[in-house]
Amino acid sequence: MAIPETMTAAVLYGPNDLRLQQVPVPRPGPEEVLLKVHACAICGTDPKVISAEWPYPLRYGEFTPGHEYAGEIVAVGNNAGSWKAGDRVAVEAHKGCGRCVNCMRGQYTSCLNYGKPETGHRHYGFTTNGGYAQYVVNHINTLYEVPDNLPYWGAALATTAGCAMFAIENVGGFMAGETVAVLGPGPMGLMALQIVKALGASRVFLTGTRQERLAIGKKYGADVIIDVTKEDPVAVVRRETGGLGANLVIEVTGDPIAAAQSIEMAAKGGRISFIGDPLKPALMNIKKFVLDDMRAAGVRGEGRANCARAMELFRIGKLSAEGIVSHRFPLRDIHKALDLYINRRDGAIKVVLEPQA
Ligand SMILES: [Zn+2]
């Protein structure tokens, strides 16, 4: 496969200074592969990285963001296992150092050597170059085979689905027949909804404000849709569960009010998973949390190879990106794509860049 010397990549020069330019195509080292990026989704974290709200230092002038991508392997480095040119893969953003205590326990998204590439740690699109480019190098630990029935623009949602799956695993899961509330009908919420339905939730509540997103949730099987501009979600969940509350609450919005409501609507002995990354601290009723014997988990990434199981759910048709990916743009239109995504123009939900288009 012919690999060019240079490629187009979006390079961050400073806060909100993202420039498209020609840069050398990177070469894979040991245990790495070179990917031809076919699709890279814009994540809610990306505007934070680009505008310097992300609380870690970035390598301005050489750094390429983008962490939700999928593509084709075009070259492999030494010791790359069975991966070969032509394989279709999706990636996860985190690669732990593999030697700190957290990595040893499988908690590589909480690697204690975060941001230290010399230890082997990588966070693609954050501390390591990512997928807003035509080519990118990834460690083999971050690769997941894409099933034949999944196009690249859907496979770019591997981490969106993987995060939703980890949100369920990390809090201790739930039993088939239990009730689940998903707060926020964004891409991650719509993935979480499909997953809990696949796992046998008896009743799923979906909260939100945007009608077009709630309508997609309805299509994906949400049993009770709650428009929070019209109804109090805590009251509705309590009423519809006979006063018991939801057994599992998945908080995706990052809104401090929704975060506080998650405790109020959870059942005794309930579980709450926080995926939304709040811009402000939330005031929460910890007294209720304690007295009702609740459990909570924070989820900062896909974790514990959940992307592998997500790919399997896509393969058997239990997960779909249909309707969640609302727009696709070539990489040259990245500024337009970011503007549309950030300002939620034109019903934007998940916006995907296609660097080969
Ligand atoms: Zn993301």
Ligand SMILES: [Zn+2]
């Ligand atoms: Zn580590």
